[in-house]
Amino acid sequence: MDIPWDIIIIQTVNGLVSGMILALVASGLTLIFGIMDVVNFAHGELFMLGAYMGVVVLATTGSFWLALILAILIVALLGAAMQVVTLRPLLGRDPLNTILATFGVSLVLQNYALWQFGPVARKIQEPLSGQFSLFYLQYPWYRIVIALLSAAIIGGLYLFLKYGRYGIWIRATTQDRVMAQAMGIPVPWVHTGVFAIGAGMAAASGVLFGPLVGVNHAMGLDWVLKAFIVVVVGGMGNLGGSILAAIFISLLEAYASIWVSPSQAIIVSSVVLILTLLFRPTGLFVPTPK
Amino acid sequence: MQPLVTVEDIHTFYGKSHILNGVSLQVGAGEVVGLLGRNGVGKSTTLKTIMGLVNPSQGRIMFEGKPVSGMPSHKLARLGIGYVPEDRRIFKLLTVMENLRTGLDRDGVAEEKKKQLLDKAFTYFPRLSERRAQAGGTLSGGEQQMLAIARAMMLEPKIILLDEPTEGLMPRMVSQIREIIDVLHKEGVAILLVEQNVPLTLESSQRVYFMEKGAVRHQAAASQLTVNDPVIHQYLGV
Numbered sequence: 001m002d003i004p005w006d007i008i009i010i011q012t013v014n015g016l017v018s019g020m021i022l023a024l025v026a027s028g029l030t031l032i033f034g035i036m037d038v039v040n041f042a043h044g045e046l047f048m049l050g051a052y053m054g055v056v057v058l059a060t061t062g063s064f065w066l067a068l069i070l071a072i073l074i075v076a077l078l079g080a081a082m083q084v085v086t087l088r089p090l091l092g093r094d095p096l097n098t099i100l101a102t103f104g105v106s107l108v109l110q111n112y113a114l115w116q117f118g119p120v121a122r123k124i125q126e127p128l129s130g131q132f133s134l135f136y137l138q139y140p141w142y143r144i145v146i147a148l149l150s151a152a153i154i155g156g157l158y159l160f161l162k163y164g165r166y167g168i169w170i171r172a173t174t175q176d177r178v179m180a181q182a183m184g185i186p187v188p189w190v191h192t193g194v195f196a197i198g199a200g201m202a203a204a205s206g207v208l209f210g211p212l213v214g215v216n217h218a219m220g221l222d223w224v225l226k227a228f229i230v231v232v233v234g235g236m237g238n239l240g241g242s243i244l245a246a247i248f249i250s251l252l253e254a255y256a257s258i259w260v261s262p263s264q265a266i267i268v269s270s271v272v273l274i275l276t277l278l279f280r281p282t283g284l285f286v287p288t289p290k
Numbered sequence: 291m292q293p294l295v296t297v298e299d300i301h302t303f304y305g306k307s308h309i310l311n312g313v314s315l316q317v318g319a320g321e322v323v324g325l326l327g328r329n330g331v332g333k334s335t336t337l338k339t340i341m342g343l344v345n346p347s348q349g350r351i352m353f354e355g356k357p358v359s360g361m362p363s364h365k366l367a368r369l370g371i372g373y374v375p376e377d378r379r380i381f382k383l384l385t386v387m388e389n390l391r392t393g394l395d396r397d398g399v400a401e402e403k404k405k406q407l408l409d410k411a412f413t414y415f416p417r418l419s420e421r422r423a424q425a426g427g428t429l430s431g432g433e434q435q436m437l438a439i440a441r442a443m444m445l446e447p448k449i450i451l452l453d454e455p456t457e458g459l460m461p462r463m464v465s466q467i468r469e470i471i472d473v474l475h476k477e478g479v480a481i482l483l484v485e486q487n488v489p490l491t492l493e494s495s496q497r498v499y500f501m502e503k504g505a506v507r508h509q510a511a512a513s514q515l516t517v518n519d520p521v522i523h524q525y526l527g528v
Contacts, residue, residue, distance in 0.1 A: 165395040172381045172392045179379040182341055183392045184367030184445055 006135035007258055013134065015254030016247065017143045020150035023246035024205040025223055026230040027154055027239055028198030034237030035174045035194050037095060038087055041102040043202055043227065044220025045109035050075045050203025051215040052113060055122045064127035068207045072200040079199025083192045091191070106220075113217035124210035146208045153204055154243060157197070161239070170194055174237070226266075229273045235283020244285040248272075292355050294319045294449055294480050295340065295371075300349030300359075302332075302339050309335045310346065311504035317449060320478040322471065324491040324512065327501035327525055333484040334376055336501070337451040340482070341373045342366045354448075368396065372447030376454045376484075378438040382427030386418050389426050389437055393444030411440040414470055432463035439470060449480040456487050468494060488526065489517055500525040 029043050053071035058064055086105055090097045128145065131138040161167035173180040173190045181187045205223075206215075213219065230249055234241030249269045256265035276284055293316040302310035310332045317323045325333050338344040340351055342363035351359045353369055367373070381389050390411065394404050412419035415436040421429060426437060435455055442450050452471075456464045464487070471481060471494045485491040491498065492512045500508040502525055515521065 165391070168384065168388050168391050168395065171384060171388075175381045175383055176379055178343055178363075179375065179381070180392065181363045182343065182367055182373040182375075183441065184364050184396060185392060186364045188362075 011254040015251035017147045019247035019250030020147040021205050023243045024150045026227040026242045026246050028201040030231045030242040032198045038098045042106035044224025045106045046199045046202040047206040048220035050206030051210040054207035071203045071207045075203030076196040076200035080192050080196040083195035121214035121216040126211035229269050233276045235286035241285035296352040298350050300346040302346045322475050322481045322495045324495035324498040325484045331501045332504040370448035372442030372445050372450040374438045374442050374452045378434045380426040380434045387422045451482050453484045
């Protein structure tokens with residue numbers, strides 16, 4: 001049998017592009033879980049609201065890049081407010097409380113979007129429409145730009161966590177909340193800040209991804225489900241692991257859709273999830289615990 | 291003279307168990323005070339309560355004459371209370387330098403001052419200087435203890451709550467801990483010291499409190515006690 005190299009290369013590019021967007025959604029989710037032990041079920045709705053903010057700002061100003069930046073800032077503020085109002089009072093309670101609280105917030109946000117923007121999907125015009133030839137395809141440059149921008153945002157987050165003063169606060173709080181507080185780190189505000197960062201990253205991926213799929217009130221569901229799979233496979237709370245898992249799963253799905261239809265290819269990620277939970281429940285991309 | 295820390299009749303519960311049953315004590319500015327007692331009498335809980343990590347259900351805590359009960363611990367740390375817990379609680383995945391920066395990166399600390407504080411810590415603990423880029427979790431127990439003390443020093447505290455600093459350490463490390471307590475004392479930092487090592491406590495402290503069943507039962511000047519004193523036998527059962 002001939003190996004269809006052209007298709008494999010095309011699917012590799014596709015897998016990397018969606019992997020990077022997924023990594024952007026998942027890294028916010030895993031960061032929030034890591035520091036607060038909160039599984040944020042409203043993360044997909046922050047992604048969706050980001051996309052809608054993009055639609056609104058783009059319609060008013062005509063600038064995609066301004067829309068991207070404003071959507072990130074507005075949703076980050078919204079995320080901060082959401083954390084202060086719903087999660088901060090629940091910190092340290094049984095995880096079920098925060099799951100129900102964030103799930104409630106997700107329903108509110110989804111129905112708000114439905115009420116405000118209606119059921120018809122909106123379109124975000126991509127900021128550049130150029131294409132290049134990839135074998136028999138005309139491949140849009142915009143997809144490459146998304147992947148690079150997502151990588152840049154994740155890279156920025158990494159540098160911030162590694163070298164920034166507040167980055168060190170975040171890592172210290174993630175490791176030992178009580179001792180961080182005893183060292184004078186204002187832990188409640190670190191939590192709020194991390195939630196805002198996660199929300200902003202979800203919004204960024206919403207705006208970037210908007211041009212590919214159309215924006216509607218339920219668009220967050222698919223992505224957040226996949227992002228949850230990525231977070232579990234990558235090791236809960238492990239940022240590097242989530243990024244690798246996002247790329248790994250997206251590549252697997254892309255390759256699988258060479259042989260089966262894309263909607264069936266989604267099964268692959270569920271299989272990876274189940275196998276991970278069965279055989280390596282701490283996550284695929286974490287060092288073996290000593 | 292106004293004491294630096296005053297603890298008045300605090301009661302602390304873990305769930306239903308009554309751990310502190312009316313603890314009262316005082317630490318003066320620059321004073322080293324030992325807190326002795328058998329295991330489980332509430333010494334560590336007393337320190338945690340002062341640090342704001344555990345909330346007392348009754349009683350009050352004053353710092354420099356102002357009530358601080360119920361204040362979150364990050365504010366207490368900024369006021370000048372350093373905490374070195376029994377299990378050291380190093381940030382294991384952070385490097386030695388980053389561990390120190392958790393206390394150093396505060397508002398209102400000039401670069402010059404930061405450098406001074408780091409230099410001081412590295413002079414007392416040259417091992418930490420050698421290992422500054424190493425993850426905290428890879429240090430030996432003694433080195434972790436030094437890091438925990440150095441980290442608290444980054445806050446320029448007026449008092450350090452020191453919980454069993456010599457537990458599980460080699461004799462050479464123990465004498466190093468004793469030296470650092472003396473150095474801090476000379477610099478005017480007050481220390482509330484919880485220790486099982488009675489000779490070290492008596493040598494380092496000016497005053498000693500004895501705890502039993504969640505309360506302070508007795509206090510004495512350290513210079514008036516010896517290791518074989520009947521009081522020591524009574525409260526520690528050595």
